[in-house]
Amino acid sequence: MSALTREEAQALIQEVLEVYPEKAKKDRAKHLAVNDQSVEQSKKCIISNRKSLPGVMTVRGCAYAGSKGVVWGPIKDMVHISHGPVGCGAYSRAGRRNYYVGHTGVNTFGTMNFTSDFQEKDIVFGGDKKLDKLISEIETLFPLSKGISVQSECPIGLIGDDIEAVSKKKSKELNKPVVPVRCEGFRGVSQSLGHHIANDAIRDWVIGNRDGDESFQTGPYDVAVIGDYNIGGDAWSSRILLEEMGLRVVAQWSGDGTLSEMELTSKVKLNLIHCYRSMNYISRHMEEKYGIPWMEYNFFGPTKIAESLRKIAAFFDETIQANAEQVIAKYQAEYDAVIAKYRPRLEGKKVMLYVGGLRPRHVIGAYEDLGMEVVGTGYEFAHNDDYDRTIKEMGNATLLYDDITGYEFEEFVKKVKPDLIGSGIKEKYIFQKMGIPFRQMHSWDYSGPYHGYDGFAIFARDMDMTINNPCWKKLQAPWLQSSEQDATPQAASA
Amino acid sequence: MPNVMIRKNDAGDLLFYVAKKDMEETISSVELDDSEQWGGAVELTDGSRWYIDPISPPPTFPTTLRFKRGDD
Ligand code: SF4
Numbered sequence: 001m002s003a004l005t006r007e008e009a010q011a012l013i014q015e016v017l018e019v020y021p022e023k024a025k026k027d028r029a030k031h032l033a034v035n036d037q038s039v040e041q042s043k044k045c046i047i048s049n050r051k052s053l054p055g056v057m058t059v060r061g062c063a064y065a066g067s068k069g070v071v072w073g074p075i076k077d078m079v080h081i082s083h084g085p086v087g088c089g090a091y092s093r094a095g096r097r098n099y100y101v102g103h104t105g106v107n108t109f110g111t112m113n114f115t116s117d118f119q120e121k122d123i124v125f126g127g128d129k130k131l132d133k134l135i136s137e138i139e140t141l142f143p144l145s146k147g148i149s150v151q152s153e154c155p156i157g158l159i160g161d162d163i164e165a166v167s168k169k170k171s172k173e174l175n176k177p178v179v180p181v182r183c184e185g186f187r188g189v190s191q192s193l194g195h196h197i198a199n200d201a202i203r204d205w206v207i208g209n210r211d212g213d214e215s216f217q218t219g220p221y222d223v224a225v226i227g228d229y230n231i232g233g234d235a236w237s238s239r240i241l242l243e244e245m246g247l248r249v250v251a252q253w254s255g256d257g258t259l260s261e262m263e264l265t266s267k268v269k270l271n272l273i274h275c276y277r278s279m280n281y282i283s284r285h286m287e288e289k290y291g292i293p294w295m296e297y298n299f300f301g302p303t304k305i306a307e308s309l310r311k312i313a314a315f316f317d318e319t320i321q322a323n324a325e326q327v328i329a330k331y332q333a334e335y336d337a338v339i340a341k342y343r344p345r346l347e348g349k350k351v352m353l354y355v356g357g358l359r360p361r362h363v364i365g366a367y368e369d370l371g372m373e374v375v376g377t378g379y380e381f382a383h384n385d386d387y388d389r390t391i392k393e394m395g396n397a398t399l400l401y402d403d404i405t406g407y408e409f410e411e412f413v414k415k416v417k418p419d420l421i422g423s424g425i426k427e428k429y430i431f432q433k434m435g436i437p438f439r440q441m442h443s444w445d446y447s448g449p450y451h452g453y454d455g456f457a458i459f460a461r462d463m464d465m466t467i468n469n470p471c472w473k474k475l476q477a478p479w480l481q482s483s484e485q486d487a488t489p490q491a492a493s494a
Numbered sequence: 495m496p497n498v499m500i501r502k503n504d505a506g507d508l509l510f511y512v513a514k515k516d517m518e519e520t521i522s523s524v525e526l527d528d529s530e531q532w533g534g535a536v537e538l539t540d541g542s543r544w545y546i547d548p549i550s551p552p553p554t555f556p557t558t559l560r561f562k563r564g565d566d
Pocket residue numbers: 062063064065088152153154155184185186
């Protein structure tokens with residue numbers, strides 16, 4: 001199947017929109033577009049960051065998910081309390097696979113679930129007393145925790161608890177940071193606002209903690225990795241490249257990160273941002289307050305890695321620049337071998353993506369390195385600036401879809417017939433049952449890392465393993481297969 | 495009167511960023527921009543106009559300033 005032409009793509013969007021009632025059609029039409037590289041500003045062709053329509057199937061998360069699940073959760077030496085009823089924390093526990101080193105339950109707490117388990121009486125009489133008691137209990141049971149964050153679930157905002165007052169009081173009492181985060185799920189249109197709220201909480205309660213304290217020995221090559229959540233070890237396979245280049249990674253935000261790393265970030269020379277969407281806010285703040293420049297980079301696939309390493313090195317002196325070239329040269333044999341092995345097996349395959357954060361645009365380069373083509377991409381919770389950055393990465397006449405509904409996605413897939421879909425767990429089984437190879441691109445389908453040169457080898461293997469898996473040919477029941485496919489000889493009649 | 499963070503991009507253009515709205519636009523023209531002062535009417539590439547009383551001496555970017563909508 002060849003890719004769609006611009007007219008075909010337009011017609012497809014129209015056809016899919018046809019089933020909606022007038023008002024919904026008008027609204028959804030703004031979120032679907034055919035990519036045109038000549039467009040400079042995405043808002044001319046696609047609208048994003050709007051409330052999802054009631055009645056359509058969306059896969060978005062809530063602000064609490066953005067704050068607790070994404071930004072705060074991976075900070076491993078803090079206890080993050082899911083403040084409110086038990087479900088929000090219990091059902092999202094450890095689902096993101098943010099790897100870390102440490103002894104869980106002793107000095108790290110990443111995969112544990114702490115909750116205030118609200119009952120009816122807490123809703124009626126308020127939960128501040130319970131929170132106070134809970135924090136004291138945490139201190140008794142887990143004295144090595146470096147701090148506590150209070151992640152509000154919906155009811156907290158509804159009943160008007162004063163978590164700020166409790167946090168201040170307990171912080172003084174325990175002599176540890178206790179950070180109230182107002183990330184109630186009902187705020188905003190998606191998890192995106194949760195990222196913003198979490199960033200603001202870090203700005204207000206963490207970033208300034210070491211102001212005026214010069215005891216930390218800074219160096220000329222100090223950098224921080226921002227917006228890498230170490231999914232399947234992503235941050236580790238990124239970090240080694242930076243270190244081999246001669247840079248010192250002072251902090252990892254927030255995968256495998258610690259509170260003190262975050263506090264020290266205000267001392268670095270350059271902030272490196274991987275996930276722009278979830279952590280641009282804090283980078284902007286540090287630029288304004290401390291004069292730390294920030295830059296976006298992309299560690300998916302050798303082409304983008306080399307580009308990014310050179311761009312990062314350009315911020316520093318010639319030694320670092322020479323080192324960057326050495327790093328690229330060092331891994332060349334390795335990634336050439338990966339491409340030589342997998343490219344012939346994957347060449348020309350078409351991919352459709354629908355993920356969050358940075359991946360809908362960042363992984364395109366990695367697929368292209370393997371000779372594959374991304375024919376459609378979209379974000380769950382992007383803003384205009386994300387699409388601005390996407391338009392240039394995508395080919396002309398490819399599909400862009402924002403906050404796509406379950407129905408639209410299925411219809412697009414039926415028409416475009418991609419060889420691979422990369423999306424989340426909620427889409428996975430639908431498409432697998434439709435017989436289309438699928439990779440879960442939020443947590444790398446229990447694999448990873450995918451960042452860096454080491455990650456690329458795993459990425460290529462996983463894509464091959466999925467697309468060329470023999471199981472896709474076995475989806476039709478034997479008696480439904482046409483006779484020429486059916487090689488089994490019929491039993492001769494007597 | 496939104497709070498606006500003004501910063502420079504790699505190409506040296508000034509960017510106009512409203513955190514509350516998550517809106518970022520390039521500034522196309524600034525009425526007063528010399529060694530003495532900075533400000534006045536500011537126009538963005540999307541055509542919207544904003545106003546700020548001239549600041550002197552000119553601020554160093556990035557910085558957060560309060561702007562008024564130009565059309566009121
Ligand atoms: S929307 Fe509210 S109740 Fe639902 S998971 Fe988010 S915080 Fe919990």
